[in-house]
Amino acid sequence: MSEPNEGAGASPEEPQPEERADDGAGAGGAGAEQPQERDPFEEAGRGPLGGAGGTGGSRAARDARRNWAGAERIYEIRGDSQYYEGNVFLNQQFLGGGAAVVDGPVPAEELRRLRQVYLEAPGYGRMKRLLRSRRLLVLSGEPGSGRTATALALLDEVAGDERVVRLDPQETELRTVPRESIKPGHGHVLELVRTDGQLSDDQEMPTELHLDRLSALLTGADAYGVVIVASGDLSDRLLRGRYGMRCTPPDTDDVLDGHLRALLKDADAAEVSGAAGAPEDGALARACELARSALVRDALALEELRPAEAARLAGHLADRQRGQLTDAQLLDACARFVPAQAREWFAGADAPGAVPAALPALGTAAFRMAVAVFNGSAYSLTAEAAEQLAWEFSLTLDPERAPGRRLFGTHAANRPAAARSVLYDDELDLGTDQVPVRAIRFQGTGLATAVLHEVWHGYHNARGPVSRWLRALCDDPRPQVWVRASLAAGVLCAWDWIHGYDELVAPMAGADSPLQQMAAATALAQASREPSVRPVVKSLLSEWADQRTGRGEHLRTTAILTHGYGLAAGSVSASLDELGKLARRGGTAVLPDVSHSVLRLLAGAGPGTVVGRLGDWLRDGRREYRDLVLLTVVGALRTKTTFLWGLEDAPELEAHGSWPCAATLAATRPQQSQRIADLVRHALTSARSGSAALAGMESWMRQAAGDEEQLRALCDFLPRLVDDVLDADRLRHLLKRLVEDVDEPLDKGAARRMWDAVESEMEQ
Secondary structure (H helix, E strand, O other): OOOOOOOOOOOOOOOOHHHHHHHOOOHHHHHHOOOOOOOHHHHOOOOOOOOOOOOOOHHHHHHHHHOOOOOOOOOOOOOOOOOOOHHHHHHHHOOOOOOOOOOEEOOHHHHHHHHHHOOOOOOHHHHHHHHHHHOEEEEEOOOOOOHHHHHHHHHHHHHOOOOEEEOOOOOOOHHHOOHHHOOOOOEEEEEOOOOOOOOOOOOOOOOHHHHHHHHHHHHHOOOEEEEEEOOOHHHHHHHOOOOEEEOOOOOHHHHHHHHHHHHHHHHHHHHHHOOOOOHHHOHHHHHHHHHOOHHHHHHHOOOOOOHHHHHHHHHHHHHHHOOOOOHHHHHHHHHOHHHHHHHHHHOOOOOOOOOOOOHHHHHHHHHHHHHHHOOOEEHHHHHHHHHHHHHHHHHHHOOOOOOOOOOOOOOOOOHHHHHOEEEEEEEEEOOOOEEEEEEEEEOOOOHHHHHHHHHHHHOHHHHHHHHHHHHHHOOOOOHHHHHHHHHHHHHHHHHOHHHHHHHHHHHHHOOOOHHHHHHHHHHHHHHOOOOOOHHHHHHHHHHHHOOOOOHHHHHHHHHHHHHOOOOOOOOHHHHHHHHHHHHHHHHHHOHHHHHHHHHHHHOOOOHHHHHHHHHHHHHHOOHHHHHHHHHHHHHHHHOEHHHHOOOOOOHHHHOOOOOEHHHHHHHHOHHHHHHHHHHHHHHHHOOOOHHHHHHHHHHHHHHHOOOHHHHHHHHHHHHHHOOOHHHHHHHHHHHHHHHOOOOOOOOHHHHHHHHHHHHHHHOO
16 A cells, blocks of 8 residues: 655645655654654544543533523512412412411402412322311322412311411421310311422431321311421421321412402403494403414413412413513513522522531432432432532531531422422443433523522522532533533623632632633633623633643643633634644643644634634644644544534534534535545655554545445545645555454445445546
8 A cells, every 4th residue: 555645636726846855753853962853743533531432422512501491591580479388378379468378367359369360289089088088198299289278278178168277387396286275166278388299417317106196186177287398308207107188289370260250251251242343352361372372382481380380370361361560570580480490499498597407408409409400311410410419508507517417308299399390211322322211401591500600699608518519520520510510600600700710610620630721611601601701711721822831831731622612712713713722832732632622623613714724724834824724633533522512503414413523524514525624635645644544534435335325425525635646545455454354344335335425526
């Protein structure tokens, strides 16, 4: 096989052989007088994390990126008292206002309103039968799920005469309910104070014996009782007993329609009496149509409203029909539902303020945060991250006490309910391969951002443990972990640069871990999406670009990797300007990282700009530029497209994620095919890169032999590599060697098609 010819096939605009005389030992003939430089082409195509796939696959990165797509749209809650179900439940769920009921008789007026709008939850009939036979029922459900409304409706029905009382949750202990608190002939509702349904290590778990005692007390007084508990350890235990049932919310649309009918009956009656049109054209129909409109659904950012939220939305829709709200005000009110949920979740999440009593609540708060960061990812990763954050929370609350982990706490099937999330079957992206996983996601597109925003802006003391947690996740070599964490860190930096930079970016950017440097670069690029932060990031990277030794070298590497996303400098062209400067200043030591960043830009949304700049650098003639181009081209032959994900969408490339980057670009950007081929041919004919480029072509040929679509793309590309007989001989010799390979011979049919493609150019 003939050796790669340095000048063969060079286009008129490319450097001629005499301009490439220093491609061998070194510039100026100094190779014998200086220490042997490490040849960057030996590992061309390997990423900064040590392998082509070290940065993870494009699908995983895309899912992580889209998780924060709405991070710039945050709504504050200003004085809205309608967050909690608990003690102000009646203000949320029922028509009208009124003072919150904590203890004592439930007002008859509220029970009458409940009868007008209450929609029976699934299993209501069985709940009623169980309550009548055993006098006691334990209902498990999340706040806002209609559990309190269901309890009151049941007690109102079985006790009759509007004899329903609420027991004070602060004063009533389930295990020792005093006999004197039971009112004969009445229904009693007790909502346990803990919203996470868990008990701390020093609390005794109520058992069936305690419930039996309460049931006997109720029976003796001809009374009834309903105990309400959220999902968690206690709920799991009680649901397995004789008294427990899960309260499943009724259909949201039905709840909404029922409240709208009650709220708008007078308006529709007025329209009909005034001959304004048929009832189906009235206020109720318009409100129902508006409720199901894309504008309202998008503003809510929730897949399914809970009954309490449906009641609140009905009130807003009714106000809109009465002219008390404009369309903009209605949408703004809808957009507050998700932040209100986040505020409810974290209000007093460390109560009672000491470990171990606070540990269960901290675990639930940590789980919600973990779902926010890993939304749409594997449940196992999310659960482990939640445990790590719970540890950080606990140590911050009580630095002298190291917390342990519950081994058999809340079951995985029940835990997602605490974070308004669901488990589902999915595939986890490993780059070119996928594996089946049990994944978890929020039931709403706005919850992830709202949760992160609530904790970061609402609770300053939580910033320390959250920052330490994210930094630790960014040091996890699994891309499914560090990519998620680094993007979350970038969002936090965009919200508060001063704090985020010092706590998140700076420690990672100066670390000697390539992984942490890459994570810092990803976070900086994500933060650069915020226009007010971008100039600060750009100035910071300019400062780091001149660093040379010690920690400064790590900062320079981080700057190089950040420019690979094309965001910090303001554009792809500006990023290439910065990368070119870094290549000239840093020399051979920085070329692998610079070429990786250029390659990432090449696989982005504007490859034409990058291809044009590579040609400009070749024509410039300086060795640093030429080596940078050659390394980038070899990387394009060796690196699969999926490993070169960026923070901008390039959907047309995703279908060819397993192809080499050069192959994908040639197939999806036909207008760039010849320019890419010219660059590949230059790499094949250059002494410094010839062997590495030929190895890249070999890898492409082997992969294409087993993929018909890729084989067609390769056969279309090969003629573009042939400018003279030396180019054709080089490719024919490569094919001949591959076919005759003893260990792994290339398929002869595929090889024949590649051979014919090369020959077709020579025949012209």
